[in-house]
Amino acid sequence: MKKKHIVWTVFTVIIASILFAVFKTTEANDTNGSFTIYSEIRDIEGLKTAVNLAWTLLCGFLVFNMQAGFAFLGAGFLQRKNTLNYLTMSFMDFCVGALIFWAFGFALMYGGSSLTPGLDKGNSFIGFSGFFLAGNAYHVSTSSVWLFHMMFVVATCTIVAGAVAERFKFHAHIIYSMILCGILYPVFGHWVWGGGWLANLPFGSGMKDFAGGGVVHGVGGLIALVGAWMVGPRFGKYNPDGTPNIIQGHNISYIVLGTLFLLFGWFGFNAGSTLKATDLRVSIIATNMFLSATTGAVTLLYTSYYKTGKSDIIMTCNGALAGCVAITASAAYVPHWAAVVIGISAGFLFKTSLHLMENRLRIDDPIGAISVHGANGLWSLLTVGIFADGSYSGVKGLITGSGWQLLAQFIGCITLVVWALGTGYLVFLLLKKTIGLRVPIKEEDIGLDIYEHGLSCYTD
Numbered sequence: 261m262k263k264k265h266i267v268w269t270v271f272t273v274i275i276a277s278i279l280f281a282v283f284k285t286t287e288a289n290d291t292n293g294s295f296t297i298y299s300e301i302r303d304i305e306g307l308k309t310a311v312n313l314a315w316t317l318l319c320g321f322l323v324f325n326m327q328a329g330f331a332f333l334g335a336g337f338l339q340r341k342n343t344l345n346y347l348t349m350s351f352m353d354f355c356v357g358a359l360i361f362w363a364f365g366f367a368l369m370y371g372g373s374s375l376t377p378g379l380d381k382g383n384s385f386i387g388f389s390g391f392f393l394a395g396n397a398y399h400v401s402t403s404s405v406w407l408f409h410m411m412f413v414v415a416t417c418t419i420v421a422g423a424v425a426e427r428f429k430f431h432a433h434i435i436y437s438m439i440l441c442g443i444l445y446p447v448f449g450h451w452v453w454g455g456g457w458l459a460n461l462p463f464g465s466g467m468k469d470f471a472g473g474g475v476v477h478g479v480g481g482l483i484a485l486v487g488a489w490m491v492g493p494r495f496g497k498y499n500p501d502g503t504p505n506i507i508q509g510h511n512i513s514y515i516v517l518g519t520l521f522l523l524f525g526w527f528g529f530n531a532g533s534t535l536k537a538t539d540l541r542v543s544i545i546a547t548n549m550f551l552s553a554t555t556g557a558v559t560l561l562y563t564s565y566y567k568t569g570k571s572d573i574i575m576t577c578n579g580a581l582a583g584c585v586a587i588t589a590s591a592a593y594v595p596h597w598a599a600v601v602i603g604i605s606a607g608f609l610f611k612t613s614l615h616l617m618e619n620r621l622r623i624d625d626p627i628g629a630i631s632v633h634g635a636n637g638l639w640s641l642l643t644v645g646i647f648a649d650g651s652y653s654g655v656k657g658l659i660t661g662s663g664w665q666l667l668a669q670f671i672g673c674i675t676l677v678v679w680a681l682g683t684g685y686l687v688f689l690l691l692k693k694t695i696g697l698r699v700p701i702k703e704e705d706i707g708l709d710i711y712e713h714g715l716s717c718y719t720d
Contacts, residue, residue: 312536316404319532322525323411327354329521330418333577334425336514337627339507341707342426344717349425349433353417354410356434360441361410367391369409369446373455376402384457387450408532412476413441415529419480422627423488424697427495427704430712432691440483444683448676449475458672464645464665465655467672470545471533473589473640474676481634482680483687485623490688491697493624495704504618507626512573519577523553526584530591541652545591548599549584552591555603556583556610563611575611578628582610582636589640590647593655598647606636638673645669 331350335343367390372382378397381389390397393406417437424433451458452475458467469475498504509515530549531542560579564572586606587599594602613631617623623630645666648657656662691697698704703711710716 308538312538313400313404315537316408316532316535319528320404320408320411322528322532323408323415324354324525326411326415326522326525326529327351327418329518329523329525330415330422331518332514332521333518334418334422334627336511336516336518337422337509338425339707340510340718341709341716343510343709344715345430345708345712346421346425347717348713349421349430350418352434353421353437354414356438357414357417357441358410360438361413361446362393362406363442364391365413365442365446366393366406366409367397368443369449370405370454371450373450373453375454376405378402382450382454384455384460385451386447387454405535408535412472412529413445416440416445416476416480416483419477419629419633420484420487422629423484423625424491425626426708427698428487428491429696429699430708432695432697435691435695436487436687439687444483444680444687445475445479448479448679451675452672458668458675461668461671463668463671464662465653465668467641467668468593468644468648468653468655468665469589469641469672470592470644471530471588473585473587473637473643474672476637477585477588477633477640478637478673478676479680481630481632481637482677483684484625485617485630485634486681486684487688487697488623488625488630489621490685490692493622494626495701497624498622502622504622504624509626515574515577519580522581523550523584526553530588534592541592544596544652547596548591548594549587551596551599552583552587552603552606553580554583555600556580556586556607559604559607560611563607578610578632579607581632582606585633585636586640586643588637590643592652593644593648593657595647595649595651598643598649598659602643602647606639609635609639638676641669641673641676642666 327350331347334346334350338346368387370379371387371389373379373387377399378395379387379390379402381387390402393403417440420440421433450456452467452469453459460466494507496505497507526549527546531546534542534545557576557580561571561576564570564575583603583606586602590602610631613635614628617625617630644655644657645668646658648655648665650656650660655665657665688697699708699711
């Protein structure tokens with residue numbers, strides 16, 4: 261497919277979406293919030309509504325800050341000649357992602373959940389109300405929830421970008437990001453968060469994923485696995501005998517800075533998933549996230565020190581991120597001591613998965629996204645069934661003597677693996693057979709900055 265055809269396709273989709281939204285019936289339903297706060301309720305409930313709305317928006321802004329974290333982290337792990345390409349991918353993820361999720365991704369995900377006005381139609385497998393945030397979905401509450409969850413789907417796209425970096429075609433990335441935001445992520449998200457069949461399993465409390473350990477990180481990490489496998493390793497990554505070479509990133513400062521940005525944004529990611537500041541569990545959630553992150557960091561610092569005699573800040577950062585992912589599904593349900601155990605296990609799981617990917621399966625993941633997000637995303641789901649103590653929403657895991665919740669979580673894990681790997685394979689296969697996945701080897705050697713964008717991130 262020629263470049264001009266790609267451009268016209270993207271713009272046609274955008275213009276068609278706008279025209280459809282313009283002509284769609286828009287029966288305004290409390291678009292300024294006056295009905296919610298002043299007409300219907302005039303007491304403390306109105307104040308609670310306003311506080312919770314502000315909380316959801318603020319946490320959405322915090323999660324958006326994670327895009328800066330992903331940008332710095334990924335750029336630091338890559339070679340100088342590919343820095344601009346990755347930064348552009350990260351930037352465009354939230355641009356195209358927002359439009360697609362606004363047009364129909366959000367409706368497919370939350371239609372039928374009745375979470376907010378305008379989301380009343382859907383079934384156990386798919387939603388079909390809330391398109392373009394029009395009609396009854398043109399509402400202050402629905403807009404705030406859309407904004408918050410739009411940041412989640414953008415993070416999922418950028419996880420994939422890190423695993424295929426330094427050899428993946430830019431416009432192929434844009435296309436799979438659109439499909440991920442519009443179909444792959446929303447459908448699985450509906451099953452878990454939109455009132456779908458996984459949430460209503462007859463075991464325990466149904467499958468639980470509090471803040472997206474599976475929906476966001478698991479989906480992103482497993483689709484990244486398929487993408488990295490199908491596009492193949494970077495030129496020079498493996499020797500003829502199959503042994504891997506280290507392709508050094510160009511800026512460790514970026515890696516540390518990116519990790520700090522991500523940790524800060526993760527407070528909004530996890531605690532914000534209550535959608536209510538008046539849910540006082542937010543303090544438990546934030547503390548659990550931080551305990552798991554710091555424990556994961558310490559675990560990998562000292563395991564690397566034990567092995568090499570050196571204190572490895574890169575592994576330490578990955579340990580912190582692995583700890584964040586591992587606690588994401590269970591942050592609201594587990595006690596603080598369990599968060600520490602989860603963080604320790606996340607560090608070891610990351611290291612094991614990284615060795616498996618690089619040395620056994622020979623899948624080249626420049627950033628370690630598959631091991632941070634994929635492996636620990638699955639583990640995150642299982643931690644609910646193991647460590648939930650019944651103190652929040654009645655979710656009880658093995659430590660309370662019940663194994664039913666673990667069964668529900670296991671079913672969720674199997675479903676996630678089948679859905680993400682299967683649909684991811686179809687999407688990347690389609691791209692491979694049409695516009696192609698990989699830049700030419702000669703251009704990869706020169707650098708994607710020049711090949712894809714015509715300029716370098718660094719003038720020298």
